[in-house]
Amino acid sequence: MGGNAAEIKIRKFEDKENLLGDVSKAYKEGLYSDINIIVKDNVSIPTSRFMLACRVPYFATLLYGGFGDNSASLPFTLDCCDSQIFRLILNFVWEGEIDLSELNIQSLLDLLETARFLCIDRLVEGIEDHLEFLLDRKMIEFKDCLIALNFAILNKFTKASSLLLSFIDQNLRTISFLPKFADLSEASIQMLLNLEERISSEIDLFTAFVNWIKNKETVSEEVKTEMLGCFNLGQFDRKDLIDKVRKTRFFDDKEVCDVLEAHIEKLQDDVKSKEKQNKELGERLQEQSRRVEETKAGIVLSTSLQPTTAATFDYCCSLDQTHFVNKIEFTLEDLQYLNSYCVQVWNGVSWIKIIDCRELIHTGKQILHFERMKIHLLGVKVTGSKHVLDGSPCFYTPASISSFSASLI
Numbered sequence: 436m437g438g439n440a441a442e443i444k445i446r447k448f449e450d451k452e453n454l455l456g457d458v459s460k461a462y463k464e465g466l467y468s469d470i471n472i473i474v475k476d477n478v479s480i481p482t483s484r485f486m487l488a489c490r491v492p493y494f495a496t497l498l499y500g501g502f503g504d505n506s507a508s509l510p511f512t513l514d515c516c517d518s519q520i521f522r523l524i525l526n527f528v529w530e531g532e533i534d535l536s537e538l539n540i541q542s543l544l545d546l547l548e549t550a551r552f553l554c555i556d557r558l559v560e561g562i563e564d565h566l567e568f569l570l571d572r573k574m575i576e577f578k579d580c581l582i583a584l585n586f587a588i589l590n591k592f593t594k595a596s597s598l599l600l601s602f603i604d605q606n607l608r609t610i611s612f613l614p615k616f617a618d619l620s621e622a623s624i625q626m627l628l629n630l631e632e633r634i635s636s637e638i639d640l641f642t643a644f645v646n647w648i649k650n651k652e653t654v655s656e657e658v659k660t661e662m663l664g665c666f667n668l669g670q671f672d673r674k675d676l677i678d679k680v681r682k683t684r685f686f687d688d689k690e691v692c693d694v695l696e697a698h699i700e701k702l703q704d705d706v707k708s709k710e711k712q713n714k715e716l717g718e719r720l721q722e723q724s725r726r727v728e729e730t731k732a733g734i735v736l737s738t739s740l741q742p743t744t745a746a747t748f749d750y751c752c753s754l755d756q757t758h759f760v761n762k763i764e765f766t767l768e769d770l771q772y773l774n775s776y777c778v779q780v781w782n783g784v785s786w787i788k789i790i791d792c793r794e795l796i797h798t799g800k801q802i803l804h805f806e807r808m809k810i811h812l813l814g815v816k817v818t819g820s821k822h823v824l825d826g827s828p829c830f831y832t833p834a835s836i837s838s839f840s841a842s843l844i
């Protein structure tokens with residue numbers, strides 16, 4: 436009994452799917468309506484006070500707050516939207532979803548405005564996210580963006596305004612020549628001109644302004660001057676200043692000429708800088724040519740091998756820098772002895788043995804050829820010595836080495 440009781444205690448019956456289904460059925464069949472909402476196009480739409488109050492903060496306050504009116508017979512007037520938009524709101528209220536993909540730009544904007552009026556913040560965020568989705572994938576026409584921008588700025592939708600301004604800026608060269616571009620409000624143009632982190636060039640923005648201000652006789656000189664103040668003449672190149680900006684007569688010739696003079700001075704500085712760079716490049720090329728000629732002549736470096744106390748080598752030398760070498764020469768000075776030796780080089784990464792002369796037959800001048808390689812350090816180890824006459828071995832100081840040279844032939 437105790438075990439069964441424990442099972443019964445922890446078991447839970449769920450009926451969420453039927454709950455949602457029953458609510459949806461009541462909505463679709465118009466059941467249990469106790470209030471009529473008359474919207475802007477004078478259509479009366481019946482629905483449930485309870486559902487409105489549960490899902491919409493505006494109605495919760497209006498119907499059950501301090502301003503509540505419990506009269507079921509009197510219709511309620513809602514002037515913020517028409518019947519199409521309010522039915523979308525009811526879809527959200529009763530079924531928790533709205534298919535935004537079926538809406539044109541104007542309906543989307545009307546729904547956005549209504550959602551904010553009714554204080555449905557999560558729906559406002561959802562609509563703005565959908566707008567961002569459309570813009571990111573360029574699934575919205577350019578002319579519709581202009582309509583939306585005017586709406587968003589007029590109604591102070593900050594996120595939507597930012598999204599639309601950024602999109603228009605990215606496509607300004609095309610959008611500014613659309614007939615609808617002239618319909619942008621002064622506020623919209625001001626926002627576009629003052630956009631931070633702008634992508635469009637100064638000349639593209641100026642061209643857009645010129646296209647917009649044509650035939651705008653109602654724009655005051657004060658506003659026009661303020662808008663022109665958004666442009667930096669120094670950002671225009673010389674050709675655009677002469678061919679486009681100056682011809683509009685929006686700026687004094689002196690201002691334009693001053694900027695042109697600055698351009699000329701910069702150009703002169705650039706020419707001098709390039710002349711200096713070319714001179715330096717020429718000198719480097721001459722030096723490289725000299726080195727190439729020296730290399731062709733077979734001389735990279737002549738130096739001496741120095742005795743070393745390291746166990747690895749008897750003599751070692753360091754070139755002034757890494758060179759390509761395929762020939763070395765040195766002299767075994769003590770002619771009374773025949774010697775054997777090995778030669779290793781350091782290429783900047785590891786030691787490599789290039790010559791291993793084991794036979795005791797070497798004395799005098801040694802000329803060694805090998806495959807070309809980079810060399811920075813070179814070491815010689817005398818591995819054995821014997822007297823020329825009697826062949827007796829030498830057990831003391833190894834043969835002296837002199838007249839070392841390395842070359843590329």
